[in-house]
Amino acid sequence: xxxxxxxxxxxxxxxxxxxxxxxxxxxxxxxxxxxxxxxxxxxxxxxxxxxxxxxxxxxxxxxxxxxxxxxxxxxxxxxxxxxxxxxxxxxxxxxxxxxxxxxxxxxxxxxxxxxxxxxxxxxxxxxxxxxxxxxxxxxxxxxxxxxxxxxxxxxxxxxxxxxxxxxxxxxxxxxxxxxxxxxxxxxxxxxxxxxxxxxxxxxxxxxxxxxxxxxxxxxxxxxxxxxxxxxxxxxxxxxxxxxxxxxxxxxxxxxxxxxxxxxxxxxxxxxxxxxxxxxxxxxxxxxxxxxxxxxxxxxxxxxxxxxxxxxxxxxxxxxxxxxxxxxxxxxxxxxxxxxxxxxxxxxxxxxxxxxxxxxxxxxxxxxxxxxxxxxxxxxxxxxxxxxxxxxxxxxxxxxxxxxxxxxxxxxxxxxxxxxxxxxxxxxxxxxxxxxxxxxxxxxxxxxxxxxxxxxxxxxxxxxxxxxxxxxxxxxxxxxxxxxxxxxxxxxxxxxxxxxxxxxxxxxxxxxxxxxxxxxxxxxxxxxxxxxxxxxxxxxxxxxxxxxxxxxxxxxxxxxxxxxxxxxx
Numbered sequence: 402x403x404x405x406x407x408x409x410x411x412x413x414x415x416x417x418x419x420x421x422x423x424x425x426x427x428x429x430x431x432x433x434x435x436x437x438x439x440x441x442x443x444x445x446x447x448x449x450x451x452x453x454x455x456x457x458x459x460x461x462x463x464x465x466x467x468x469x470x471x472x473x474x475x476x477x478x479x480x481x482x483x484x485x486x487x488x489x490x491x492x493x494x495x496x497x498x499x500x501x502x503x504x505x506x507x508x509x510x511x512x513x514x515x516x517x518x519x520x521x522x523x524x525x526x527x528x529x530x531x532x533x534x535x536x537x538x539x540x541x542x543x544x545x546x547x548x549x550x551x552x553x554x555x556x557x558x559x560x561x562x563x564x565x566x567x568x569x570x571x572x573x574x575x576x577x578x579x580x581x582x583x584x585x586x587x588x589x590x591x592x593x594x595x596x597x598x599x600x601x602x603x604x605x606x607x608x609x610x611x612x613x614x615x616x617x618x619x620x621x622x623x624x625x626x627x628x629x630x631x632x633x634x635x636x637x638x639x640x641x642x643x644x645x646x647x648x649x650x651x652x653x654x655x656x657x658x659x660x661x662x663x664x665x666x667x668x669x670x671x672x673x674x675x676x677x678x679x680x681x682x683x684x685x686x687x688x689x690x691x692x693x694x695x696x697x698x699x700x701x702x703x704x705x706x707x708x709x710x711x712x713x714x715x716x717x718x719x720x721x722x723x724x725x726x727x728x729x730x731x732x733x734x735x736x737x738x739x740x741x742x743x744x745x746x747x748x749x750x751x752x753x754x755x756x757x758x759x760x761x762x763x764x765x766x767x768x769x770x771x772x773x774x775x776x777x778x779x780x781x782x783x784x785x786x787x788x789x790x791x792x793x794x795x796x797x798x799x800x801x802x803x804x805x806x807x808x809x810x811x812x813x814x815x816x817x818x819x820x821x822x823x824x825x826x827x828x829x830x831x832x833x834x835x836x837x838x839x840x841x842x843x844x845x846x847x848x849x850x851x852x853x854x855x856x857x858x859x860x861x862x863x864x865x866x867x868x869x870x871x872x873x874x875x876x877x878x879x880x881x882x883x884x885x886x887x888x889x890x891x892x893x894x895x896x897x898x899x900x901x902x903x904x905x906x907x908x909x910x911x912x913x914x915x916x917x918x919x920x921x922x923x924x925x926x927x928x929x930x931x932x933x934x935x936x937x938x939x940x941x942x943x944x945x946x947x948x949x950x951x952x953x954x955x956x957x958x959x960x961x962x963x964x965x966x967x968x969x
Contacts, residue, residue: 404601407445414448422453426611429483430458431467433496435593439486442604450608450617461592468510482614483518484607485511486525486570488594489551491533491544492585498544504551508558515562521614521842522565523607526552529571531579563825563843566610573602605766613769615840616830619748620722621670621700622661623713625731626677626685630658630694632755635681646691653755658693660762665698668777669768670720670784672701674712674729679704700784709736710743719791720784721892723832723928728767730758775823779869783893786866804897807863811872811899813906814858821846823870824858827889832928834900835889836921836935846875853878854886857910859903861894868894872903876911883911885921888935895931904939912958919958925950 419425426447430436440458447454459467464487487507489497496503515522529549533542540546559565574582577599587593595603612618627634631654632644644651645658665671671694675682682704686696696702701719703712709731717724725746731737737749750761790807814820821843828841841849850856859872871891877884885907890900911919921936923929937943940961941954 404442404445404597407449407601408441409445410448411441411445414444414453419453419455422448423451425453425455426615427481428454428456429467430456431464431483431485432459433462433464433487434595435461435591436486438593438597439600439604442601443607446604446608447611450612464507465510468507468514482521482523482611483514484523484525486603487527489527489544489548490583490588490594491530491542492583492594493588501547504547504554508551508554512558515558515565518564520564522562523568523610524555524559524565525568525570525603526555527570528574528582531574563822563847568603568606568610570603573599573606577602609766609769614829614842616832616838617725618769618830619669619728619767620726621672621716621720621728622664623672623674623716623727623729624661625709625733625736626673626675626682626704628732628755629730629752629758630654630661630673631685631689635677635685640681640685640689643685643689645689650755651691653758655691655693657755657758657762660759662693662698664762664768665694666778667768668780670700670722670780671698672703672716672720673699674703674709674716674731676706676709677704700787708739710740713740713744713747720787721833721895728765730762775869777826779867780893783866783868787893790863790865807865807897809861809863809897809899811902812860812862813903814860815910816850816856817858818847818850820858820870821850821856824856824873827870827873827891828887831889831891832926833892833930834895834932834935835887835929836885836932837887837924838926838929839887841875841887849875855910857903857907859899859906861897861899872900874903874907876907878914878916881915881917883916883919885919888921888932890932900935901939908956908958908961912961917958919956920944921954921956923950923952923954925952 414421428443430440430443432439436458440456443456444454487497489495491498511522511524527548530542530544533539533545535542555567559567581596582599583594584596587596624630627636632650633642635643644654646652646655661671673682679702682702683696686692686694686699701716703716705712707715709729713724713727713729717727723746724744727746728748728750729737729740730750730752731740732752732755737751740747741749748767750765752758752761825841825843825846828835828839828846832838846856855876855878857872857874857876858870860870861868861872868891871894873887873889874885875887877886888904890903908919919941921941923933923936925933936952936954941956943952944955945953
């Protein structure tokens with residue numbers, strides 16, 4: 402990918418300042434090398450996505466002070482994320498090689514920082530040296546052994562602190578190759594050991610991770626069928642005539658389906674957008690002997706003769722996710738261009754010949770995860786089960802009857818520490834039905850719970866299967882008053898009125914604790930309009946509203962019944 406446009410975008414952003422952007426992320430960058438170019442790449446990549454990256458880069462070779470003073474206001478000001486990126490290489494002498502104890506000292510400082518700092522800490526792994534005087538006995542090189550040991554220590558640190566995350570620099574170097582990773586001239590002249598290409602990829606990896614914690618990861622892969630999921634035209638070749646499995650080119654499409662199945666198994670939703678006859682498609686999906694992805698794997702199937710852009714809008718509406726949650730794969734360049742022009746929010750990767758499909762899928766950076774939970778692994782199945790529920794919904798126009806037919810059950814829990822990873826993930830990813838869209842890390846929630854906040858969660862299921870933990874509310878107590886800091890619900894259970902049952906449980910619980918007044922707020926965003934009327938419809942009284950759509954609500958508990966639904 403060409404990094405020059407991002408360099409230009411960075412210069413523009415730095416001239417205009419944060420006032421020109423709707424969102425700002427504060428980043429503290431700590432390195433042991435010249436990092437001016439890396440800083441610009443971060444600014445340019447974030448600016449391209451409408452975010453101003455306000456970066457404080459520790460002055461050259463002064464990282465010791467930054468690590469030893471994590472409480473300094475200068476550093477706390479840039480606490481959304483702290484990115485620590487160190488290098489030790491065999492091409493020049495540096496502090497990590499000169500002093501074998503240096504890493505131990507730095508590691509102790511990083512560990513102390515992780516235990517005290519607010520926000521996230523991102524650690525880049527040390528790059529393994531590709532060359533050595535030991536030649537084919539490369540593993541015998543003391544530096545190789547040290548780097549492997551250091552990286553294991555960093556991995557252990559990430560397991561110890563929920564706020565700590567690793568970026569694997571060796572994976573990037575493996576993809577680029579040693580020649581495209583190291584820049585020897587810049588190393589000796591400017592103490593800049595990496596190529597611009599490598600630093601751009603490192604910045605892109607950092608931005609991808611930031612997208613994950615900000616709820617901006619994609620959720621769904623939408624695939625065309627003919628010459629994308631299988632070879633050939635189904636309507637012309639018939640089920641037996643499409644290329645799938647066996648020798649070339651069928652083996653390509655079989656592997657494409659295997660990779661898509663892996664996405665499905667890690668929680669990515671799959672959907673179909675194809676100009677075909679639905680009966681033919683169902684026969685192929687259900688009966689072709691080499692078909693790996695069957696009809697139940699797909700949460701939505703837009704199989705008709707409409708244009709692909711209209712179908713994508715329908716798929717997003719059916720799945721109740723935003724268009725910016727979709728990645729669309731289609732072999733037809735005209736369809737790709739149509740979607741890019743009509744729906745710029747949708748990610749449309751460029752596809753070459755079929756031989757490039759698997760590489761393209763494996764190279765996607767659109768599905769970053771901070772952590773992989775049980776709900777993630779089951780998400781694809783959950784959305785596919787939703788199609789069965791819609792079959793029932795299609796037979797009745799009565800919403801109450803539809804909900805009754807589902808036989809919904811909720812398991813509501815309070816302060817269950819084992820669910821903190823999932824609750825943090827919900828706060829980071831839920832946008833539409835989220836009253837405040839405040840984002841929390843696992844460490845944030847653990848600290849809030851230890852400080853007395855009440856963390857309510859609900860695991861929802863019906864007769865078709867489980868939705869998983871899909872509702873989360875955090876309530877702060879202050880004497881006989883309570884404030885709902887966070888109230889959110891995954892879009893997968895929207896339209897079932899479970900949010901009212903959940904709120905009812907919370908309010909009854911608070912009333913039993915002697916709470917007399919409960920307040921809540923709605924902070925308007927571009928995506929959370931669905932929850933805008935919720936508190937009013939649940940019986941809260943609006944007490945204030947600002948020009949930007951921030952609303953405050955209150956309820957006197959003496960006015961609230963001790964039993965029954967809030968709204969049903």
